[in-house]
Amino acid sequence: MDQGGPGTDRRVDAGPRVRVPAGHVPGVRALVTGGAGFLGSHLSERLAGQGARVTIVDDLSTGRLENLEALRPTPGPLPLGPDAGAAELIVSDLGHALEGPLAGRSFDRVYHLAASVGVRRVMDDPADAIERNVVLTARLMRWLVAGGLAGFGAAAGAVGPAGAAGPAGGTSGRVLIASSSEVYGKSERAPFAEGDDSVFGPTTALRWSYACSKALDEHLALAHHQRHGLGVVIARLFNTVGPRQVGDYGMVLPRFVGAALRDEPLEVHGDGEQVRCLCDVRDVVDGLCRLTEHPGAVGGVFNIGSDQPMTISELAARVVRVVGSQSLVVKTPYQRVFGAGFEDLRRRVPDLRKVRALIGFDPGVPFDQTIRDVARWIADADGCARGSRDRFGRHGAGR
Numbered sequence: 046m047d048q049g050g051p052g053t054d055r056r057v058d059a060g061p062r063v064r065v066p067a068g069h070v071p072g073v074r075a076l077v078t079g080g081a082g083f084l085g086s087h088l089s090e091r092l093a094g095q096g097a098r099v100t101i102v103d104d105l106s107t108g109r110l111e112n113l114e115a116l117r118p119t120p121g122p123l124p125l126g127p128d129a130g131a132a133e134l135i136v137s138d139l140g141h142a143l144e145g146p147l148a149g150r151s152f153d154r155v156y157h158l159a160a161s162v163g164v165r166r167v168m169d170d171p172a173d174a175i176e177r178n179v180v181l182t183a184r185l186m187r188w189l190v191a192g193g194l195a196g197f198g199a200a201a202g203a204v205g206p207a208g209a210a211g212p213a214g215g216t217s218g219r220v221l222i223a224s225s226s227e228v229y230g231k232s233e234r235a236p237f238a239e240g241d242d243s244v245f246g247p248t249t250a251l252r253w254s255y256a257c258s259k260a261l262d263e264h265l266a267l268a269h270h271q272r273h274g275l276g277v278v279i280a281r282l283f284n285t286v287g288p289r290q291v292g293d294y295g296m297v298l299p300r301f302v303g304a305a306l307r308d309e310p311l312e313v314h315g316d317g318e319q320v321r322c323l324c325d326v327r328d329v330v331d332g333l334c335r336l337t338e339h340p341g342a343v344g345g346v347f348n349i350g351s352d353q354p355m356t357i358s359e360l361a362a363r364v365v366r367v368v369g370s371q372s373l374v375v376k377t378p379y380q381r382v383f384g385a386g387f388e389d390l391r392r393r394v395p396d397l398r399k400v401r402a403l404i405g406f407d408p409g410v411p412f413d414q415t416i417r418d419v420a421r422w423i424a425d426a427d428g429c430a431r432g433s434r435d436r437f438g439r440h441g442a443g444r
């Protein structure tokens with residue numbers, strides 16, 4: 046397909062704590078790559094709701110047009126003028142879009158979410174995943190420096206190293222990179238802080254290619270920040286959940302909720318004692334918007350997610366209870382799901398001190414509410430057993 050560090054110090058020195066409003070100046074030009082996906086569609090809605098003019102680029106490889114129903118984007122380009130809250134959709138591979146419909150255009154905010162996501166999808170086609178994640182990010186960075194980001198390119202004059210440039214020299218626009226907690230690899234530290242080492246397995250184990258590709262994305266972004274003063278902000282997302290996330294690529298919550306709605310067994314991989322923290326997409330999107338707007342976030346790496354740990358067995362039991370299901374919970378060995386030699390991570394908990402200190406990040410959606418919202422979305426979107434639809438569908442009582 047066609048595409049485009051921290052040290053070991055664990056101290057948190059994020060400067061004065063500032064509550065940054067997540068609002069945008071009406072008419073700010075925002076580009077969301079992967080905007081028809083799970084996270085991207087929630088983010089695009091939020092940005093448009095705050096008055097941004099949103100341009101979405103998505104090749105619909107895992108994204109879905111249905112995710113944009115509420116936004117109703119036009120095929121684009123957006124008409125000139127203020128037109129706050131308007132949205133356009135460019136259905137294209139991002140690499141092609143940079144040379145085609147996006148050529149010569151410039152944005153104030155760029156949220157780069159397009160990627161091949163999920164360990165299962167990456168293991169199915171690792172080469173495609175690496176190309177999407179790394180080559181695409183490299184091309185995007187070059188396009189931004191060449192004028193795709195406000196304040197860059199010929200019109201802005203020469204750009205200098207980070208900090209040297211004024212607004213006309215490249216510091217006015219911002220680029221948010223959606224990285225992943227996978228970057229910590231199989232480090233056994235708990236919780237993970239942004240300055241911790243990454244520990245990856247051997248290159249012969251395909252599952253590490255996703256972690257490596259996201260680490261390279263971070264390196265690329267930070268290199269462009271250092272070299273050109275590009276206003277990058279890196280968010281390391283921990284498990285994010287909510288309506289519109291699909292279970293097809295192994296994501297645990299929609300898989301469990303879907304099975305519970307059908308009263309089928311919930312399949313826990315391994316012994317079920319692996320620990321995860323799941324955060325509602327609305328809290329994550331709020332954090333991403335606030336981070337991007339905070340001047341102190343530029344050039345930094347931030348964990349975003351929940352720090353409330355639970356085992357996968359506990360999660361399964363909770364889903365069964367909240368959905369009111371008759372499902373059993375069964376355990377399946379990893380090797381039967383992912384093949385021999387698969388290494389999973391025992392404990393993945395973020396240290397949130399840095400992002401809390403900077404933007405007051407404080408996830409607030411109760412987790413049972415998230416489960417109910419996911420159940421309602423699955424019941425409405427995919428249809429399922431009649432009883433479940435009655436309980437959680439559009440006209441059901443599960444609210």
Ligand SMILES: NC(=O)c1ccc[n+]([C@@H]2O[C@H](COP(=O)([O-])OP(=O)(O)OC[C@H]3O[C@@H](n4cnc5c(N)ncnc54)[C@H](O)[C@@H]3O)[C@@H](O)[C@H]2O)c1
Pocket residue numbers: 048078079080081082083084085102103104105106107108109137138139140157158159160161162177181223224225226281282283284285286
């Ligand atoms: N959901 C999570 O728990 C989580 C955790 C860590 C990191 N992330 C990161 O957040 C971002 C969004 O993830 P998501 O969960 O919404 O997944 P998603 O699969 O729903 O979204 C990715 C989107 O990118 C699009 N895309 C892929 N390749 C493209 C290309 N070449 N050109 C244009 N569009 C392309 C897909 O169609 C899809 O809409 C990703 O970068 C992912 O690595 C997500």
